[in-house]
Amino acid sequence: MPAQLYQVDPIAVRNEIGRDRLLAMWRQMLLVRRFEERAELAYKARQIAGFLHLYIGQEAVATGWFAHLNPGIDASVTSYRCHAQAILSGVGIDELMAELYGKATGNVKGKGGSMHFFSKEKKMLGGHGIVGGQIPVGTGAAFSAKYRKSGGVSISFFGDGATPQGTFHESLNMASLWGLPAIYMIENNQYGMGTACSRSNAVESLAETKAIGYGMKSYTFDGLDLFASWKCAQEAIAYVRRESKPILVEAKTYRYRGHSVSDAGLYRSKEEVDRYKELDPIGRVQAALHEAKWLSDVEAEAIEEEVRERVAACVTFAEQSPEPALSELATHVYAAS
Amino acid sequence: MSTPLAPSLAVRRPLNPKTDPINGHKGVDLGDGSQLVSVRMAICQALYEEMNRDPSIYVMGEEVAQYNGAYKVTKGLLDVFGPERVIDSPITESGFTGMAVGAAMTGLRPVIEFMSWNFSFVAFDQIISNASKMNYMTGGMFPIPLVMRGPNGAGPRVSSQHSHAVEAIYSHFPGLIVVSPSTPYDAKGLMKTALRQNNPVCFLENEMLYNLEQEIPIADYAIPFGQADLKREGSDCTIVAVSRSVHWSLEAAAELAKEGIECEVLDLRTVKPLDIDAIVRSVRKTNRCVVVEECYRTGGIGAEVAAQLMEFAFDDLDAPVGRVTTTENPMPYAANLEHETLPKPHRIIAAVRAACYR
Numbered sequence: 001m002p003a004q005l006y007q008v009d010p011i012a013v014r015n016e017i018g019r020d021r022l023l024a025m026w027r028q029m030l031l032v033r034r035f036e037e038r039a040e041l042a043y044k045a046r047q048i049a050g051f052l053h054l055y056i057g058q059e060a061v062a063t064g065w066f067a068h069l070n071p072g073i074d075a076s077v078t079s080y081r082c083h084a085q086a087i088l089s090g091v092g093i094d095e096l097m098a099e100l101y102g103k104a105t106g107n108v109k110g111k112g113g114s115m116h117f118f119s120k121e122k123k124m125l126g127g128h129g130i131v132g133g134q135i136p137v138g139t140g141a142a143f144s145a146k147y148r149k150s151g152g153v154s155i156s157f158f159g160d161g162a163t164p165q166g167t168f169h170e171s172l173n174m175a176s177l178w179g180l181p182a183i184y185m186i187e188n189n190q191y192g193m194g195t196a197c198s199r200s201n202a203v204e205s206l207a208e209t210k211a212i213g214y215g216m217k218s219y220t221f222d223g224l225d226l227f228a229s230w231k232c233a234q235e236a237i238a239y240v241r242r243e244s245k246p247i248l249v250e251a252k253t254y255r256y257r258g259h260s261v262s263d264a265g266l267y268r269s270k271e272e273v274d275r276y277k278e279l280d281p282i283g284r285v286q287a288a289l290h291e292a293k294w295l296s297d298v299e300a301e302a303i304e305e306e307v308r309e310r311v312a313a314c315v316t317f318a319e320q321s322p323e324p325a326l327s328e329l330a331t332h333v334y335a336a337s
Numbered sequence: 338m339s340t341p342l343a344p345s346l347a348v349r350r351p352l353n354p355k356t357d358p359i360n361g362h363k364g365v366d367l368g369d370g371s372q373l374v375s376v377r378m379a380i381c382q383a384l385y386e387e388m389n390r391d392p393s394i395y396v397m398g399e400e401v402a403q404y405n406g407a408y409k410v411t412k413g414l415l416d417v418f419g420p421e422r423v424i425d426s427p428i429t430e431s432g433f434t435g436m437a438v439g440a441a442m443t444g445l446r447p448v449i450e451f452m453s454w455n456f457s458f459v460a461f462d463q464i465i466s467n468a469s470k471m472n473y474m475t476g477g478m479f480p481i482p483l484v485m486r487g488p489n490g491a492g493p494r495v496s497s498q499h500s501h502a503v504e505a506i507y508s509h510f511p512g513l514i515v516v517s518p519s520t521p522y523d524a525k526g527l528m529k530t531a532l533r534q535n536n537p538v539c540f541l542e543n544e545m546l547y548n549l550e551q552e553i554p555i556a557d558y559a560i561p562f563g564q565a566d567l568k569r570e571g572s573d574c575t576i577v578a579v580s581r582s583v584h585w586s587l588e589a590a591a592e593l594a595k596e597g598i599e600c601e602v603l604d605l606r607t608v609k610p611l612d613i614d615a616i617v618r619s620v621r622k623t624n625r626c627v628v629v630e631e632c633y634r635t636g637g638i639g640a641e642v643a644a645q646l647m648e649f650a651f652d653d654l655d656a657p658v659g660r661v662t663t664t665e666n667p668m669p670y671a672a673n674l675e676h677e678t679l680p681k682p683h684r685i686i687a688a689v690r691a692a693c694y695r
Contacts, residue, residue, distance in 0.1 A: 075443060109476030118475045125442050125479070130466045136432050137467060140439020140447075147395065147421065147445060154439075167463075170432030177427065332473045333511045335480030337534035 003205035005252070006221035006232045010288070013227040019294040025067060025226060026285045026295075027303055029059040032084045033282060034311045035093055039083070039100055039114075042315065043261050048100045050113045053081040057224075057256040060281035061187055062088050064229025065155060068237045073150060075123035075141035077134045078157035080115035081187075082127040085157060089122040097314040103321035110324040111332070123152075131192075132158060132165030135184070139171040142182035146244065153181040153240050161192020163206050172214040175246035182246040183237065187223065193259040194267040207250030216248050223251030224279045227288075254279075343568045343587055343602075346520060346551050348373060359548075360405075361413040362386075364555070372555050377547040379521035380410050380486070383528035384448065386557070388418055391446060394532060397424040397433050398450030398487075407452045408488060408547055434460035434485070438467045441481045446532065451487035454503045454541060468537040469512035480535040484528075489517065489541035490581055490631045491668060491679055500668035502631035504579060505638055507539045508609040514562055515609040517541035519583040521551040523606050526560030533559065543581045565612035567619075571599035574625040574689050577616055577642055579605040582629040582661075582680055589685035598693055608638060616642060617650045625692040627659035629680050634662040659688040 014022065036054045043052045055062075058081075066088040069076070078085045086096055091107060099106030100114055107117050116127040125141060128134035138156030145152040162168055163186060175182040186206050190197050203209045211218035217239065221232040229251065236247050254276040258265045265273070289295035352373060357365045362385035364372030374382065388394045396402075396411060396418075402425040405412040415423040426433040430451065437447035451457045457464065464485070472480045491500040508515045514536050518524040524542070531538040568583055569590055578586040583604045590600035601619050605612065620626050626646060628639035639660035646658055661680040668678055 075439075077439070107476075108474060108478065111476050112474045116474050118478050120478045123443065125439060126475075128467070130462055133435070133462055133466055136435020136463060137439035137442070139432070140436035140441075141443045142439075143436055144440045144443040144445050147440070148443075167431055167435060170427075170429040171435075173427060174429065174432055174436065332475075332477040334514075335472045335477065335482075335535040337536070 001205065003208040003220040003250070006219055006228055008228050008231045010227045013231045014288055014292060017230060019292070021067070022285065022289060023295065025063050026282070026289060027307065028088060029063050029282045029285065030304065030307045031093070031310065032059050032087050034307050035087065035097070035314070036083055038311050038315055039097070040257070040261060042100065048102070051080065052114050052261040053259065054255065054257040054261065055081050055084040057276065057281070058187055058189060058253045059084060060226040060229045061185070061223045061251040061253055062157065064226050065185065065233040067230055068233045069155065071122035071124065073123070073152040075125055075138070075145070075152060075154040076157070077125040077128065077138040077141065077154070079131065079134060079159060079162070080127070080129050081159070082115065082117045086117035086119065086124055086127070089119055089124040091117065091119045091122060091124065093311065093314040094317040097318040098321045101318040101321065102323065103318055104324040104328070105317070105321040109328065132162040132167040134158065135162065135167045135171045139175050139180065139182055142175060142180035142246070143178070145181055153183060153237065155183040155185055157185045157187055159192060160186055160188040160190065160197045160206060161195070161200065163210065164200055172210065172216065172246070172248065176214045176216050179244050180246055181240050181244050183240055184246065184248045186248070186250040187253055188250050189253050189255040191259065191267065194263070196267070205250070207248045211248040216246055218248045218250070220250045220252065223253030224276070224281045226281055226285050345522070346549070348550055348552055352550055360409040364553070366555065367552060370555055371552045373550060373552055374521050375548050375550050376518070376521045376524045376542070377408065377410055379525035379553065380528055380542065381412060381414070383525045383532065384411065384414060385417065387529065387532040388414070388422065391532070393444060394446045394448060395422045395424065396448045396450065397426050397437065399426055399428055399452050401425060401450050406450065408544060410542070410547070411450065430456050430460040431463055434463040435467060437483050438463060438471065438481060441483045442471070442479045446482045448484045448486065448532070451485065453499060454487050454489040455499050455501050457485070457503065464507070464537070465510055469510045472536070473512060481537045482535045483537040484531045484540055485538065486540035487542060488544040490543050491675070492544045494670060494672065494675060496670040497667035502663065503539070504541060504608045504630065505632040505636055508638070512537065513609065514538045514607070515541065516562065516607050517580040518606055519546065519580050519604050521549065522553045523560060523566065525553060526558055527562070527606065529559040530562060541580065545581055546584070560606070562607045563610040563612055564606065565615040566604045566606055567601065568604045569600065569602040571601040571623065573599045573623055574627060574692055575601045575603060575616070575619040575623045576627050576629060576685065576689065577603050577605060578629040579608055579638065580631065582631060585680060585682050586629050586685055589682040589689065592682065592686055593689055598689060598695065600689060611641065611645070613645045613649060616646065620646060620650050621653050624653055624655040626654070627661060627685065627688045627692050629661045629685055631663050631680060633665055634660055635665065637662050656692045656694065659692045661685050661688045
């Protein structure tokens with residue numbers, strides 16, 4: 001039985017968000033997408049290497065939730081598909097693109113690459129390369145918030161492919177047992193690498209069924225719809241702050257690109273991908289903005305152009321930045337005491 | 338333990354279980370600025386003193402709070418610091434280790450107890466992929482001030498899955514510090530350092546040494562990482578050892594002295610970083626070296642020490658470096674088989690004789 005999706009009235013939510021905030025979110029989503037599209041081009045041109053896991057198609061999920069978070073007081077952590085979370089936390093795209101280029105000016109000085117974006121100031125705790133390995137880290141940030149009485153919450157993003165991992169279950173149990181202000185966000189993009197969710201999970205509705213087992217509240221929402229994402233986040237995050245209890249959330253979403261750029265995508269049909277592209281979360285927000293007469297075609301083009309230029313500038317910054325000095329090889333293996 | 342003690346381990350009187358505390362953070366005041374404590378009490382005292390000083394330290398692990406610790410190392414801490422800072426976790430090593438990494442990234446100084454280091458393998462990914470690499474892969478943005486502690490090495494007759502010695506395994510990975518004290522003095526001083534620095538530390542205790550007693554200063558002190566300690570002086574052969582192996586080596590050295598072989602026993606105390614300078618200094622004097630450890634032979638501490646001696650003291654060696662390790666089999670249960678598996682004094686004596694061509 002599929003879980004009942006979180007229901008919203010799109011017009012009412014649109015009006016609640018208002019013009020300025022909706023425009024800002026649309027621009028953020030555009031920035032995330034253009035940044036990644038540009039990274040993909042650079043990857044194919046062999047200017048960047050390693051793995052490159054793109055978030056394209058999933059932007060409405062993180063955008064809707066970060067809109068209700070206060071990065072720096074609230075903490076976030078995610079998987080190797082981490083570009084959006086870093087940008088939405090407020091990390092500048094110059095240092096992020098420079099990191100993809102493996103440069104000294106990179107977000108983590110060229111030592112991490114695509115899978116390891118971080119920010120101490122914004123409490124963005126990564127960027128993690130082991131499936132499910134970040135979930136206890138996010139739980140620790142929630143523990144820390146409660147211990148220090150900071151009033152913050154933590155949000156841990158991970159895919160449907162991470163829910164069979166032990167760390168997922170261990171984290172949910174501890175968070176519920178101890179009343180930690182932790183949000184667990186399953187971004188169900190329907191495939192763990194090339195394996196369909198139905199081939200790796202014994203049940204269809206991940207959040208609804210797993211939450212019950214740990215005495216937690218759950219939400220399931222349409223992750224392709226920014227309005228559903230934003231409204232669900234508003235209600236759920238308020239609950240976590242108010243009650244100091246964890247929640248388990250499932251976003252039904254989709255990634256247009258492969259698991260990583262090297263994935264040929266033979267496990268799904270082109271028709272399936274095209275069907276989802278018609279539901280594109282960014283296009284839907286733009287349509288809503290037009291419908292509300294909050295955005296003219298001219299204004300839309302101007303914002304598109306401004307984002308494109310911003311992304312082009314970060315590529316220039318990355319290209320012109322120096323490589324790390326070879327002396328960096330041995331720095332930061334240990335921290336100064 | 339029928340172990341002959343190093344001179345520094347001689348005590349004026351042993352702990353009296355009827356009148357003295359035998360666990361918890363309070364030592365027995367001997368009135369002259371020194372106190373009598375066991376290894377167990379020394380570790381507890383270091384935790385107690387540093388938790389008093391630094392509110393960001395918390396202790397978490399299985400049975401550490403209400404049960405007072407499976408080996409009573411954390412006895413009494415719950416009463417003093419309360420359930421917010423001394424926390425019983427579910428049996429969930431990967432979970433509470435990863436949680437400690439997240440807590441360390443957000444301002445806390447976690448101390449986690451593995452009821453035994455055998456169970457740390459359940460948390461291996463969190464220790465290696467997260468704790469050990471975090472500072473490096475974030476360009477120095479996120480140091481991980483984390484102490485992971487618990488008993489390591491063979492317990493009494495607990496067989497294959499409960500007898501691992503993990504010094505060499507964890508020393509393999511850059512980013513981790515590996516400490517394994519053999520005395521109360523070293524245990525307290527090294528734990529103090531561990532709690533005041535900013536790297537993940539594997540603090541390897543030994544169940545068989547928890548009751549070992551010593552007179553230590555009441556005043557605060559800390560022992561820096563990476564400094565070996567001479568537990569016995571000698572001129573004929575250097576024995577490099579760590580943790581319980583130090584005591585087996587001292588026992589062997591006492592026997593060998595009867596046949597005129599004087600051994601120097603060097604206690605590494607910190608396996609990583611390795612104090613190769615102290616080893617080389619000693620080998621320049623004795624020209625012979627035997628390494629004793631509870632790890633396996635392949636890729637063990639002895640392999641590393643032998644390789645480094647070849648690099649730094651090749652011309653000083655008069656014999657191949659000897660290695661006395663746990664034999665390469667899972668620990669058996671039968672008493673006689675267990676005895677032969679461990680690097681016990683009779684095997685150390687044979688190795689030293691071989692190194693001395695006797």
